[in-house]
Amino acid sequence: MVTVNHTGVSHTVFRLLGIPGLEDQHMWISIPFFISYVTALLGNSLLIFIIFTKRSLHEPMYLFLCMLAGADIVLSTCTVPQALAIFWFHAGEISLDRCITQLFFIHSTFISESGILLVMAFDRYIAICYPLRYTTILTNSLIGKIGVTIFLRSYGTIFPIIFLLKRLTFCRSNILPHTSCEHIGLAKYSCNDIRVNIWYGFFVLMSTVTLDVMLIFISYMLILHAVFHIPSQEARHKALNTCGSHVCVMILFYGPGIFSVLTQRFGHHISPHIHVLLASVCILAPPMLNPIIYGVKTKQIRDQVTHVLFPKVA
Numbered sequence: 001m002v003t004v005n006h007t008g009v010s011h012t013v014f015r016l017l018g019i020p021g022l023e024d025q026h027m028w029i030s031i032p033f034f035i036s037y038v039t040a041l042l043g044n045s046l047l048i049f050i051i052f053t054k055r056s057l058h059e060p061m062y063l064f065l066c067m068l069a070g071a072d073i074v075l076s077t078c079t080v081p082q083a084l085a086i087f088w089f090h091a092g093e094i095s096l097d098r099c100i101t102q103l104f105f106i107h108s109t110f111i112s113e114s115g116i117l118l119v120m121a122f123d124r125y126i127a128i129c130y131p132l133r134y135t136t137i138l139t140n141s142l143i144g145k146i147g148v149t150i151f152l153r154s155y156g157t158i159f160p161i162i163f164l165l166k167r168l169t170f171c172r173s174n175i176l177p178h179t180s181c182e183h184i185g186l187a188k189y190s191c192n193d194i195r196v197n198i199w200y201g202f203f204v205l206m207s208t209v210t211l212d213v214m215l216i217f218i219s220y221m222l223i224l225h226a227v228f229h230i231p232s233q234e235a236r237h238k239a240l241n242t243c244g245s246h247v248c249v250m251i252l253f254y255g256p257g258i259f260s261v262l263t264q265r266f267g268h269h270i271s272p273h274i275h276v277l278l279a280s281v282c283i284l285a286p287p288m289l290n291p292i293i294y295g296v297k298t299k300q301i302r303d304q305v306t307h308v309l310f311p312k313v314a
Contacts, residue, residue: 011174014099014186016092018083020177021273030087033280036288037080043291044069050304057300060123060138065294067147068116068249072287075109078102079283083179099181100165104158106283107183111154111208113286117253118212119146120246121219128239129226157204164200168192178276180283213254220247245297249290256282 018026047069051057082102085091094102127134161183168190178185187197223243230236260278295301 009171010168011170011189012096014094014096014170014174014176014181014189016082016086016094016179016181017175017177018086018092018179019273019276021271026087030084033080033083033087033284036284037076037084040072040076040080040287040291043295044072044287046305046308047291047294047301050301050308054304057304060134060143061120061127062301063143064116064120064123067150068113068120068290071109071113071116072290074105075113075283076287078105078109079180083280086179094181096170099176099186100162103181103183103186104162106180107161107204108154108158111157111204112150113253114209114212115150115153117246117250118216118219119150121216121250124243124246125219125223127242128223153208157208160200161197161204164197168194168197177272179280182279209254209257216250245294248293248297249286252289252293253286256285 017023019029022029048066051062051066051069079102082094123138126137130137165183165187168187169192170186170189171191172189174189176185176189183201184194184197187194220243223239227236227239230239256278260275260282295305
């Protein structure tokens, strides 16, 4: 079905190409996609199960980790099955409404994860700088309010994008050289002025992810200042070790994203398939590796995973 107006025909169905220029390699490329998705589902589901069922893990740090694991599952499920359908069955056809729905959940979940990483940095700041007041500050009531605020912020900032896209007339090509839908990537195929979309996207980026990164940086500067004033070297090492897994997850989450943005902004000579692969790494790597990082670096979780998977050994 199409809508006709003064600019011509508005596409209501698009076709996702997958990795442009590497169509003959799609079957091989699907292997890491499939492995990452299965690992993300199993790892994050196990993490959520352990945190919910083990009362000893009902602490702020692990509750925030549970939120992160849930967001990872949503992010993976929004993107990887669609990519696998393209790789395996050449099923790249997607309606405009479904495309907008997909990008809504991708962008909002990404912002949610950024917000969760921010409150996890705040959690480490309270634990190290105000250890005696930790449980009185981060009560279950406050954690619940923080969780609601994170998700309201993410969905609230992305929701206007639905209307910004629905107002456009897509009279250019309906071939999208990607594995999933993306706001500006879709908007640029319209024949309307998309400056509002570009500026609103920039506003969302600056008011959410960029602001989160700045606040996380400030939190860790305060944490390092407090840690290096601890007289005991053993206590100093223990305090830094509690932040290790969180720092690794932050680098994994923000690192590929920053690199991808830089290549899109300044790497005009880089092949399109490189841009798509970098964007895929931003979505594939964190959900797959986050539970592994926390499982390896957090003794409490490592012990509980061992007890669940290998009860006789534990």
